[in-house]
Amino acid sequence: MQASESSGSALRRLLFTRQIAVEIAKNLAMGSDTIRDWRLRRPRTTISDADPAKDIVERYGLALPRKMLAMLGSLEGKAVAEIGPGDTLAAGFAMLAAGASRYTCLDRFPGDYGSAYAKGFYRGVKAAWPQAFPDRPWPQWLDPDRFPEAYPDRVNVVKVGVEATAGSQSVAADHDVVCSYAVGEHVQDVKAFARTSFEVLRPGGVALHVVDFSQHFDWSRWGDAFLYLSISDRVWKWMGSNRGLPNRVRFHEFLAALESTGFVVETHGRRLADSPPAPQRLLPRFRAMPLDSVRTLDATFVCRRPGA
Numbered sequence: 001m002q003a004s005e006s007s008g009s010a011l012r013r014l015l016f017t018r019q020i021a022v023e024i025a026k027n028l029a030m031g032s033d034t035i036r037d038w039r040l041r042r043p044r045t046t047i048s049d050a051d052p053a054k055d056i057v058e059r060y061g062l063a064l065p066r067k068m069l070a071m072l073g074s075l076e077g078k079a080v081a082e083i084g085p086g087d088t089l090a091a092g093f094a095m096l097a098a099g100a101s102r103y104t105c106l107d108r109f110p111g112d113y114g115s116a117y118a119k120g121f122y123r124g125v126k127a128a129w130p131q132a133f134p135d136r137p138w139p140q141w142l143d144p145d146r147f148p149e150a151y152p153d154r155v156n157v158v159k160v161g162v163e164a165t166a167g168s169q170s171v172a173a174d175h176d177v178v179c180s181y182a183v184g185e186h187v188q189d190v191k192a193f194a195r196t197s198f199e200v201l202r203p204g205g206v207a208l209h210v211v212d213f214s215q216h217f218d219w220s221r222w223g224d225a226f227l228y229l230s231i232s233d234r235v236w237k238w239m240g241s242n243r244g245l246p247n248r249v250r251f252h253e254f255l256a257a258l259e260s261t262g263f264v265v266e267t268h269g270r271r272l273a274d275s276p277p278a279p280q281r282l283l284p285r286f287r288a289m290p291l292d293s294v295r296t297l298d299a300t301f302v303c304r305r306p307g308a
């Protein structure tokens with residue numbers, strides 16, 4: 001019995017080591033310019049024109065503006081910036097439909113926002129709009145088939161990461177709102193993310209960041225939702241340096257980075273994993289952190305820049 005248990009756990013270790021080797025190989029491949037260009041041209045989310053795939057439109061187009069409207073009130077006449085929109089500008093398109101006066105996006109790995117693929121999302125947002133926001137009529141001027149190229153005075157695309165914008169004054173500090181969805185956990189430098197958020201806002205402006213602190217890999221077969229916090233920093237870097245794996249910054253560190261800029265921060269909808277991580281499986285630095293911070297799965301940060 002004991003022999004079969006120990007051979008079972010040796011097999012698990014072997015399989016997990018193989019999994020890590022596969023992830024390292026994928027990261028190495030992304031270090032090649034050719035493979036990286038090819039990968040970045042392939043969208044990371046899928047939608048087909050024939051099927052507006054409503055839940056995908058909800059997730060990528062409507063969820064963020066819906067949260068902004070619920071938590072910040074009206075977007076009417078507001079200048080909005082989004083960090084890390086992803087493959088399309090579907091959320092920004094919806095923010096304009098909800099009344100935002102203009103939209104700036106910043107992304108280190110921008111998608112092809114005017115592609116047929118992206119326009120499928122914009123059409124999906126327009127199709128889903130009457131049911132999603134029955135009290136907000138669609139603005140006549142906003143056409144998914146001509147977005148974003150027909151609206152240069154309303155859409156500003158900045159193709160650099162927050163590490164380059166922080167402290168550079170390259171993006172005007174005249175936005176009323178800055179937002180992001182599932183981005184903070186991917187940036188290389190969380191302090192630069194916080195600083196850029198603060199700097200693109202006018203005094204009195206507000207930031208809303210939804211951060212996903214969870215594992216990101218589907219590693220459910222290993223039965224440990226915190227397995228990624230047991231991998232050494234060096235191996236984690238080998239696995240993700242070329243492809244934006246999560247930075248593993250924990251909740252309290254993220255909060256401290258936002259507060260260090262001068263933001264007054266509230267957190268909402270913070271979810272903790274049902275079972276806490278087993279301390280002996282965590283890297284020592286995670287073991288030394290507040291347990292509730294380590295086990296946070298996601299949270300929304302609403303940050304006010306003082307001085308209206």
Ligand SMILES: C[S@@+](CC[C@H](N)C(=O)[O-])C[C@H]1O[C@@H](n2cnc3c(N)ncnc32)[C@H](O)[C@@H]1O
Pocket residue numbers: 059060083084085086087106107108109110160161162163180181182183186187188189244
């Ligand atoms: C997981 S995707 C999230 C995309 C989208 N916001 C969503 O709701 O799914 C992370 C996005 O952040 C962008 N990103 C990663 N690092 C960044 C950085 N340092 N500065 C700006 N954007 C970054 C990526 O290119 C990608 O578009």
